[in-house]
Amino acid sequence: MTFPPSPGQQSWNPGNSRPRVVVLFGGRSSEHSVSCVTAAGVLGAIDKGKYDVVPVGIARDGSWTLVDEDPAQWSLASGSLPEVAAGTEQVMLANHGRGTELLVTSGGQAPRSLGRIDVVLPLLHGPFGEDGTLQGLLELADVPYVGPGVLASAVGMDKHYMKVVFESVGLKVGPYQVITDRQWQQDAGAALDRVASLGFPVFIKPARAGSSMGITKVTDRSGLRAAIEAAREHDPKVVAEAGIAGREIEVAVLQGRGIEEPRTSLPGEIAVQPGDHDFYDFEAKYVDGAAAALSCPADLPAEVTERVRALAAAAFDAVGAEGLSRVDFFYTPDGELVINEINTMPGFTPISMYPQMWAKSGIPYTELIDELIYLALSRRTGLR
Known part of the structure; x- marks a missing residue:
């Protein structure tokens, strides 16, 4: 391209x-x-x-x-x-x-x-x-x-409010619970009960952290307290998400020029290889090069490919994003697309998913950097 x-x-x-x-x-x-x-x-x-x-x-x-x-x-x-x-x-x-x-x-x-x-x-x-x-x-x-600007960046960073915004525009979000610092200190037992009601496995996450920092996969109630405390080392607010059976599908989104609609890449897929990693954690992302297989385009029916790209653009618009974002979904065995999160500043090394998906979609890495700089220079600061 x-x-x-x-x-x-x-x-x-x-x-x-x-x-x-x-x-x-x-x-x-x-x-x-x-x-x-x-x-x-x-x-x-x-x-x-x-x-x-x-x-x-x-x-x-x-x-x-x-x-x-x-x-x-x-x-x-x-x-x-x-x-x-x-x-x-x-x-x-x-x-x-x-x-x-x-x-x-x-x-x-x-x-x-x-x-x-x-x-x-x-x-x-x-x-x-x-x-x-x-x-x-x-x-x-x-x-x-x-x-993205101030609001989109803040919403995209906070997994709690991100979900609230996604739900408000009709995007499918998985079951979750939020534990604030006050709730944990006032009644940790009640917070543990709420999280356990999601069933197991459950993923305990800092609400405002990325790169899988502080995330724990918990398979029974005995591991919840330690997982929540580990997440709280990164953020006093914690999000617990029910485990969702499905393939992890990602789409790279690039702002359109002028009043054009957001552009979306071909979808990519992450598959964690059998071994030392239960999920796509920090080590699998950045240290263990053999931990995950990344494929783009993902092997999906044409209708699903079209639908996930449209949903990614809708998520981008829902938070008011600009420039770039990566949107992550679960594709379940019954054909549902459940949105996991939006990342408003995704990893951007040549082997990161965002540039890889655009490379497979026809925009090489250096050209992608050029376009992002152009988009930034083409918009004014302040209210817009």
């Missing part, structure tokens, strides 16, 4: 220079290293002849710093999880009403400017990156950014 030329691209940056892209990654969440791996993929593929790329890392303490643009430093090639270290020079955004620029400070020295930026590619996963907080900061700085 070849995209038409991006209209107005020369107006993005004065003097017809290359658009300046800040690739932002790391962050304060438990998905810090996953974000670094995503950034490695993008830094290795983005067209540096077309864009002026500025890599900025966010350390676990929340400080922003200039980092090495060598993708190898942020990949899993070394055998360990990559990490952004807090630097001696701190980076900040500054909006003077004439555009947004990057400032660098070091010790007691006066800030120096790195120049104007045109767009931010926020490759952060989890809280303080994917949940609307960073998007709100970028809105306040009046700088365009890739991906």
Whole structure:
């Protein structure tokens, strides 16, 4: 698939220079290293002849710093999880009403400017990156950014409210229970009873975490309390989901240009291989390369393929998403499509499902990055 030329691209940056892209990654969440791996993929593929790329890392303490643009430093090639270290020079955004620029400070020295930026590619996963907080900061700085806005990001991060929104537009959601921090502290026994009523197996999840962090598959009541406490290490609010028998089907969604409808990829399927993993957990996703088989297009009847793509677009619109999202479903033996979740900043390495599904659908990885940047630059900040 070849995209038409991006209209107005020369107006993005004065003097017809290359658009300046800040690739932002790391962050304060438990998905810090996953974000670094995503950034490695993008830094290795983005067209540096077309864009002026500025890599900025966010350390676990929340400080922003200039980092090495060598993708190898942020990949899993070394055998360990990559990490952004807090630097001696701190980076900040500054909006003077004439555009947004990057400032660098070091010790007691006066800030120096790195120049104007045109767009931010926020490759952060989890809280303080994917949940609307960073998007709100970028809105306040009046700088365009890739991906959904504040509300869509917040709803997409919270598995509780995500389900509420999906149910409101008629999407099929599996049985679930929510345990807030107050409910757990006031009456843990009542919370355990509610979860047990779902039957077993049940999946205990932090409400606002991703990459399968803190998720436990529980097969009987004796394991519930420990699983809930493990999830609460990531988020005081916990979601319990009834196990659903079915195939795991995913669809990549890409915002349409202008007033066009969202575009959907061919569906993909994840099959966890027999072995050490009961489900598609963190190790299976990022560490054990043989743990899961990824196939695209998924072997589905034509009618089901058409239906799951339409449902993915409906989910994208339901939360008000922009840019990109990956929507995950269960396809049950009786032919039902049950929506599991939407991920508003999915893993974006060359071997991640989102880029793989678009590659199989005719959009190569580098071209997909181009389109996401174009979409970000084509929309205004603020209310829209």
